[in-house]
Amino acid sequence: MNNIAYICPITKVKLDYHAISNKINLDDSGFYYADKSPYVYPVINQTPIFFVFPTKITQSFFVRNSELIQKIKKGGICPDKSPEKGEASVQTTFTEQWTNLGDDELSFTYTHDDLIYLHKSVWLHDDPTITKKINVLNIGCGFGLEAMVLSDIFSNATIYAIDLNLSVVKAGKNLIEKSGSKVIPIAASLFHLPFGEDTFCHIHCQGVAHHTYSTQDAYKAISRHVNPKLGSIFFWVYAWEDSMGMPGFRGALIRMYWFLSHRLLRPILSRAPSSVRAFTIFTMAVPYHFLVSKRRGRLRDKWKFKNTMHGLRDMFTPQYAHQHRWNEVIGWLQESGFEMQVQKKHDFEKKFSQRMLGIGLFGKRVA
Incomplete structure (x- = not known):
């Protein structure tokens, strides 16, 4: 409500x-x-x-x-x-990405139960104040799967789920009904939110801010809406160390991928006509799907061609995908007055048997 x-x-x-x-x-x-x-x-x-x-x-x-x-x-x-710089392109490419996926049961490689564990235990450290939160802002909700996860975790809160892409409008009524009115879908820019400052008990921004013209400006825009007394924020962005800082032959391959995606494909596809993007992604997905679907472990039988298409669009079509260093992002939260905990790398890798990526910080304001 x-x-x-x-x-x-x-x-x-x-x-x-x-x-x-x-x-x-x-x-x-x-x-x-x-x-x-x-x-x-x-x-x-x-x-x-x-x-x-x-x-x-x-x-x-x-x-x-x-x-x-x-x-x-x-x-x-x-x-x-x-719109803010690049927002029109970002809105178009992400609307295509999420609309073509539809209201799917998987979020990339995670089931609902996986996402509960990832958010609550790995990212939010099973924080005891979770059940005391009465409102949560979910930045970048897509079709609302993450918002539904947050509504299970923040059991006494209303989840305000916003996104720049228009798939949230398509999901609207169904998302409200599925959540029992605990999730409120909203189409908005994170730079121009329809809320007063200091409004939210918790703000959750995972994998979104680095797709804007400036990750730091995006962080500043959303963090001012956190309650100044006992509010909290979770903020996750791409890490420089995961690609540019990786040593050896594997690091060379990862840097080659980032060069191809960021310097060649991303600038071209983000500005290309929709039909060109669709054809290019489909052409790439045909051989890639055979390879990637065999590597999904317990999700192998559920992984569909549209999941592969969704993943490739995320990899290659958004105009921006900035990378940041840990100390840089830690500095942003410290300047905002948050005490921080970092994501539980060991717990994640033990649970999912894969390398943990990105910079995930859980910041709390303490009275």
């Missing part, structure tokens, strides 16, 4: 909600507006869309419901600001 007031991400005023009863489109749920702000934000498939820039989906909503919008909010307009 939603227990937080939304604010306009542009004017910062509190928003009111108007439900649509006589629907032209069955997915049109309503819209948010404010007397002291000109901007109107659609709710489609029970998912509020708080983009500060126009998109096809929001503009179509305004066309369908212009008469009602003007009746309720005279002079109401679709948000008309510009």
Whole structure:
């Protein structure tokens, strides 16, 4: 259940909600507006869309419901600001990546039970304050699988699941129903969140911020929404040491992969037409699927071709995929006043029999 007031991400005023009863489109749920702000934000498939820039989906909503919008909010307009650097490309490529996967039971190589262990034990250290949290912000939820995991872990909290990509809108109503209204899907940019500062008991940002124009700016944008007294944050990004710092022949192969993906394929595919991306990824997936599906262990029988396509899109199509050093990211959290615990590398590798990657930090503010 939603227990937080939304604010306009542009004017910062509190928003009111108007439900649509006589629907032209069955997915049109309503819209948010404010007397002291000109901007109107659609709710489609029970998912509020708080983009500060126009998109096809929001503009179509305004066309369908212009008469009602003007009746309720005279002079109401679709948000008309510009996206942050690279956001339009990131939105397009991630929407393709998640929409083509669909509401799948796997998240890359993990089952739901795996994800419970990974999040609760490896990343959050079985923290005893988890059950005391009443609200959690999940940054980068995709179709909502991670949000569902967080709703099981934070058993007394409402999970606000946001994503820039539009698959969250497609997932909306189904995600709310599956979670018993414990998960609230929202389409928004992490740079322009529809919440006041100091709002959340916990913010969970895993594998997302490094896909923005600046990982550090993304961290600053979300961390200011953590409650200053007893709030916490989990932050995970790509680690420089996992590729550029790896010694020997294996390190050379990994650096070759990063060169091919970051210097060649990623810049080309992120800017290419959708049809070109789809053809390229499909062509790569045909031989790659045979190899990768044999290496999924206990998930081998569940791994599908669309999972391979999803993984390849993640590897090669987002415009940004920054890498960072441990001390760099630790410094960001220290400057924000967090006491930190690092991810449990030994526990992860014992459980999953694979090398742990990335920089995962669990930061807590202590009274």
